[in-house]
Amino acid sequence: MDLSVQIGSMRLKNPVMLASGTVGYGNEISNLTDLNKIGAVITKSVSLKPRKGNPPQRIVETSSGMLNAIGLANVGVEEFIKTKVPFLKQFDTNIVCNIAASSIEEYVECTRILSAEDVIKAFEINISCPNVREGGLIFGHDLRAVGEITRKVKAATDKPVIIKLSPNVPDIASYARVVSEEGGDAVSAINTLVGTSFNIYTRKPKLFNVTGGLSGPAIKPVALAKVLEIKRQVKIPIIGIGGIMTWQDAAEFMIVGATAFEIGTVNFVNPNAGVEIAAGLVEYCRKMGIKKISDLTGSYII
Amino acid sequence: MIIANAEVLQLIELGNAVFLLKVHCPEIAREAQPGQFCNVKVSDSNFPLLRRPFSICDVDGDSLSFMFNVPGEGTKTLSHKKVGEVLDILGPLGNGFKISDDYECAVFVAGGLGSAPFPFLTKAMPEEKKIYSFVGGRSSGDVITYGMKNAIISTDDGSKGFKGNVVELLEANKAILDGAKIKVFACGPTPMLRAVKDFCMKYGYNCEVSTECAMACGFGICQGCPIQALDKDGYYLVCKDGPVFDIRKVVI
Ligand SMILES: Cc1cc2nc3c(=O)[nH]c(=O)nc-3n(C[C@H](O)[C@H](O)[C@H](O)COP(=O)(O)OP(=O)(O)OC[C@H]3O[C@@H](n4cnc5c(N)ncnc54)[C@H](O)[C@@H]3O)c2cc1C
Ligand SMILES: Cc1cc2nc3c(=O)[nH]c(=O)nc-3n(C[C@H](O)[C@H](O)[C@H](O)COP(=O)(O)O)c2cc1C
Ligand code: FES
Numbered sequence: 379m380d381l382s383v384q385i386g387s388m389r390l391k392n393p394v395m396l397a398s399g400t401v402g403y404g405n406e407i408s409n410l411t412d413l414n415k416i417g418a419v420i421t422k423s424v425s426l427k428p429r430k431g432n433p434p435q436r437i438v439e440t441s442s443g444m445l446n447a448i449g450l451a452n453v454g455v456e457e458f459i460k461t462k463v464p465f466l467k468q469f470d471t472n473i474v475c476n477i478a479a480s481s482i483e484e485y486v487e488c489t490r491i492l493s494a495e496d497v498i499k500a501f502e503i504n505i506s507c508p509n510v511r512e513g514g515l516i517f518g519h520d521l522r523a524v525g526e527i528t529r530k531v532k533a534a535t536d537k538p539v540i541i542k543l544s545p546n547v548p549d550i551a552s553y554a555r556v557v558s559e560e561g562g563d564a565v566s567a568i569n570t571l572v573g574t575s576f577n578i579y580t581r582k583p584k585l586f587n588v589t590g591g592l593s594g595p596a597i598k599p600v601a602l603a604k605v606l607e608i609k610r611q612v613k614i615p616i617i618g619i620g621g622i623m624t625w626q627d628a629a630e631f632m633i634v635g636a637t638a639f640e641i642g643t644v645n646f647v648n649p650n651a652g653v654e655i656a657a658g659l660v661e662y663c664r665k666m667g668i669k670k671i672s673d674l675t676g677s678y679i680i
Numbered sequence: 681m682i683i684a685n686a687e688v689l690q691l692i693e694l695g696n697a698v699f700l701l702k703v704h705c706p707e708i709a710r711e712a713q714p715g716q717f718c719n720v721k722v723s724d725s726n727f728p729l730l731r732r733p734f735s736i737c738d739v740d741g742d743s744l745s746f747m748f749n750v751p752g753e754g755t756k757t758l759s760h761k762k763v764g765e766v767l768d769i770l771g772p773l774g775n776g777f778k779i780s781d782d783y784e785c786a787v788f789v790a791g792g793l794g795s796a797p798f799p800f801l802t803k804a805m806p807e808e809k810k811i812y813s814f815v816g817g818r819s820s821g822d823v824i825t826y827g828m829k830n831a832i833i834s835t836d837d838g839s840k841g842f843k844g845n846v847v848e849l850l851e852a853n854k855a856i857l858d859g860a861k862i863k864v865f866a867c868g869p870t871p872m873l874r875a876v877k878d879f880c881m882k883y884g885y886n887c888e889v890s891t892e893c894a895m896a897c898g899f900g901i902c903q904g905c906p907i908q909a910l911d912k913d914g915y916y917l918v919c920k921d922g923p924v925f926d927i928r929k930v931v932i
Contacts, residue, residue, distance in 0.1 A: 399902070406900040406920070409681055410770075422903070430914045437894045437904035442726045444896060451903045451915075595726045623726060646897035647721065647731060649770075650683070 379660050380670040383417070383638050385615050386538030386563030388472055388500045390417035390638060392659070393671060394628070394652045397619055397642035398423055398476035398502060398542075399448065403462040404469070410649035413469045415656060417638060421462070423478035423504045426488055428454035438575045438584045443596030443621070444643060445573050447587035450478050455491055463495055472499040474540070482517075485527055486534045493535040500537050503527060506544030506569035518544035518569075524553050528560035538563040540617060543604075545597075546572050550604050551611040558614045566617035566640060567608060568601045594643040595621040602634050609635025609676050623651070625658025632674040681899060684708055686769045688761050689743055696821040698749050698793065699759050706742035708771045714801035715776025715890055715924040718744070719898035720758065721768040728754045731770060733895050733919075735797040735867070738827055744769075747796040747826065773898050774923050777801055777888055783863035785810040787885075788828065789876050791846050791868025792817055797890055799827025801865065810860065814853070816846025816872070847875040854883075863887065870932060877927045887927045893918040907931070 381392040395418040401407045404419055413419060431451025438445045453462065466473050475498045479485040489501055505527060506518035517523040524541065532539050541557045543550055545568035554565045570591025575584045583589075601620025608616050618636030622628050623644045631639045644651040663671055686705035694700050708718065719731035732754045738745040750756050761767070777797070786809055788798050795815060805811055813831040817823035820840035825831040833841030834849035842849045846868070866876040867890035880887040893905040898919045906915035907922065908931035916922060916930060 402901040402903075410683065410899075431903060431906065433908070434906050435894050436906060437896045437902070439728060439730050439894075439896075442729055444730065446896070446902070446904060448903045451906070594729055643729070643896075646902055647729060648683075649897075649899075649901075 379663055380672075381656065381660065383672050385500065385540065385617070385638060388418075388538050390472055392417045392656045393632065393636075393638035394656050395420055395474070395617065395638055395640040396645060396652055397640035398504065400642040400645045403458070404466050407645060407649050408469070411653055413471050416471050416652045418472035418474050418499070419466070419469070420474040420476050420502055420640065421458070422452050423450050423476045424452050424455055424458050424488065424492070425450060425478050425480075426455055426484050428452065428457060433586045435585055438590065440573070440575060440592065441596060443592050443594035445575055445585060445590035445592055446570070447585045447590035449587065452478075455488055459492070459495060463497055467497045473497050474500045474502050476502040476504050476542070478504045482523070482527055482530060486530045489531050489534045493537060498537065500540060500563075501531065501535060502540040502542050502566060503531055504542050504569070506542055506546075518553075519547055521552060521556055525556040525560045528557050528562040532561045540564045540566050542566040542569055544569050545600060545604055551608050554608040554612040554614070554616070558612050562614065564615040564617055564637070565608065565612075566619055567604050568597070568620050571597055571600065593621070595623055597621045598627060602630060605631060605636055606634040606678070622655070625655045625662060628655050628659060629662055629674065632671070633676075633678050635676045635678070637672070637675050681771065681773060682707055683768065683770045686744065686767045688763050688765045688767065690763065691759070691761055694747070694824060694826055698747065698824060700737070700826065701746045701748065701758065701761070702743050703767060703769070704742055705744050705769060708769060709739050709742050709744050712736050712739050712744065712772040712800075713776040714779070714804045715797050716772040716774050717898070717923060718746070718769050718771030719773060719895070720746070720770075722754045722757045728757070730896055731898060732758070733773075733898055735890065736772060736800055737796050738799040738803065745799070747793065747824070749793050770898060774919055775921065777865055777890075777924050779804060779806070783809070783861050783886065785812065785857070785860040785862040787850075787857060787862050787864045788813040789846055789850065789864060789866040789868070790815045790824070790828075791872040792822055793824070794866070794868030794872070794890070795824040795826065795828065797867055802827060802829050812856065814846050814850050816849060816868070845875070846872060847879050850876075850879055866890070873932045877932055880927060888924050889927055889932065890924050891918050891922050891930065891932070895919055
């Protein structure tokens, strides 16, 4: 059974990737799962300078989902290299570094600095975080900016560049097209959907930030539709994300067009989900007579 | 920190919709320290999606107990569990209370459900240390003294014990604390913790508080549970750096 997939020059032993912001920098989750059995681990968004993140409350549970407004809390590039990268070196998996920034120059600068770290095998550029005022979202909703970021970040590194798209736009495929045209190696879709929740007795928002990003099973149908939309119009690999809890969900993402997929919120509930999903996919392929899992990608019949 | 299957041994109601759940879980029981918590998956489905955090109330050989009330769907589901059912539990999580030599007398202060971690802490306290438990509730049915030693009680409505809140109760009984080297351990609603903190600052008592915050993961990967630090710039994580903090480290 060949579970391996290819994203640019990065080869993954299986299509399971752990999504940014849902595994920290790998330390804590490595006590509860075997990272060596995962295709790739994507770090929490790193920015040039450390960020404290938003005040509490940062998290609210919703029907089969959750809202988060973490505010990109992270240790910053320097500390990341000093204290987080050495730990990640011991694992036989691909480390993908996710980068957040508040200017195009900052994206380029972060990529340039981190490119020197051998253990980092690819970059995922977060242009779509809904939870910080400056940065992220502004770029994710501007076709020209997305093109410029892709081009300039590509020029700053030899490693694959994945652009993480926002679902909070009217025509997501047009963004994927720009990424493809400017030399991006892949897109990942989707980041969280903007949502909110209010306390009906106090009439106040539950999140300090008022709005947050919705994730979890509640967003899966939306995410699937976005992946399908992109697949029908753009050739570069798509990494599907949104509400994957089981191997069945993962298979569905691959069928609609994903080359690989990321699992996020499920890690909070079942930290070993990635390993279980990989095992489930092996069984599924065997049953379906699929020899290479990559044959599943975009195999939908309409 | 592991994920274990735990069989329900007992589920009883202690008072005003407060439940005590006892499960068989040797793996976690072996490791648990007073003040730590577990993250419990209350249903097999995606609703409710996230695990629910509960203090480890007691450890008895291979079994663990949790004390909970029912503010929402998750705890309602938990309150309907039957003996013999199996729960998926992640734990033990976080840092618990410090049992150390720098005090002779442990003063427990609990408000409502804040009693939850004290049976285990009571049991773990060395014999030679004196324990006073100050336990408060809104009304007589809300005062939970399960597993606590030398309980002195207050109620807001005066239906049992001292009339007033638990910090007023502490103040009224301060004479019995005078002279001893004491340390205060507190758990309860945030306003109560703030009042306990003021009380301890006023008299120069060392104090640890057990804090709460909405959580997604419970073990440090989501960054969802910040608490403002007092001794540095930025936040601590309640699940990983806490939930028990020295009052000099955090803003309550
Ligand atoms: C470290 C820790 C230890 C805890 N120990 C206990 C315990 O021993 N016994 C006990 O009864 N409860 C404890 N709690 C609180 C308990 O986790 C919540 O009551 C529970 O998650 C509510 O779930 P629900 O689905 O019933 O309610 P929901 O429908 O999720 O929420 C109902 C209400 O509870 C509040 N709530 C939700 N999550 C939390 C939370 N994590 N902390 C505080 N309030 C919350 C919500 O804001 C809402 O007002 C603890 C919480 C933490 C963080
Ligand atoms: C608590 C939390 C924090 C997140 N932080 C980041 C982040 O720092 N960078 C990023 O690109 N995406 C972040 N995300 C988005 C996830 O990577 C993912 O795109 C999203 O959660 C959808 O997948 P899921 O439904 O499987 O969780 C975060 C999501 C959650 C729930
Ligand atoms: S609950 Fe996830 S980091 Fe604390």
